[in-house]
């Protein structure tokens with residue numbers, strides 16, 4: 152099936168001459184959850200703004216559902232719901248009116264049943280008559296999502312949906328995202344929380360300095376780039392890694408009481424068996440062993456570090 156969003160050689164240079172995007176190529180499949188990770192100023196919001204038709208590209212092409220985001224702005228905008236970082240609507244308006252009004256802005260006929268469903272899904276139903284200023288920060292964030300869903304978009308962009316919210320609310324948001332995915336909505340989220348990408352994304356894209364460093368299936372990424380460590384608690388401390396074992400990803404922990412073996416996750420079985428038999432042949436014994444897998448965070452930090 153054709154991708155729902157197709158981005159080709161996208162560039163953006165702001166009027167002050169700053170090049171925020173330097174040739175992005177990306178296809179987003181229908182129904183997937185893509186997490187875009189990147190440090191502050193990487194270009195995530197710029198890219199989203201162009202796809203959503205809020206900012207103009209300087210070069211390249213973006214299509215949404217086969218329509219050009221510049222030439223066919225109305226068609227593409229109707230397919231997209233955008234959850235911005237901050238609420239900018241009138242705080243004296245009620246939740247119900249705010250969300251209903253958003254639907255109208257997208258040129259859709261009123262549909263109270265749909266608005267009710269959205270508010271119920273986001274646990275906002277009992278707040279429908281409250282003014283926005285009477286809501287907690289977390290509730291306001293839910294209103295942002297409700298507004299973005301008011302016109303039944305096929306694609307939802309979430310720009311740092313959980314920045315600054317507590318753990319409970321973050322988990323609630325993840326559930327909302329899961330429900331939307333089950334309905335076939337395509338979801339693109341930007342986040343600084345790697346835990347968030349690890350938890351809910353199907354694919355992860357890493358942006359830095361206006362370039363897409365990689366985009367990969369999350370599981371593949373973790374296997375390909377993920378490192379594992381085997382940590383052995385030695386019965387007798389060592390002064391140094393025995394020369395015959397040197398250069399094989401082995402290092403000593405503090406005080407020489409642990410032997411640490413770095414290995415790649417794809418070849419773990421064979422290499423651990425070899426190591427353990429060599430240790431035994433060398434008369435090196437251990438009383439305990441544990442493993443540690445590098446997280447998406449480790450992978451992200453090393454990728455962004457390398458690209459500098």
Ligand SMILES: Nc1ncnc2c1ncn2[C@@H]1O[C@H](COP(=O)(O)OP(=O)(O)OP(=O)(O)O)[C@@H](O)[C@H]1O
Pocket residue numbers: 165166167169171189190191192193194195196197198
């Ligand atoms: N209107 C503008 N004029 C000039 N430069 C801009 C403008 N908007 C953004 N930039 C610059 O473009 C770069 C990318 O910004 P962008 O907001 O896309 O990053 P981001 O990845 O979303 O960052 P954050 O995680 O901090 O939201 C930054 O260096 C920013 O300062």
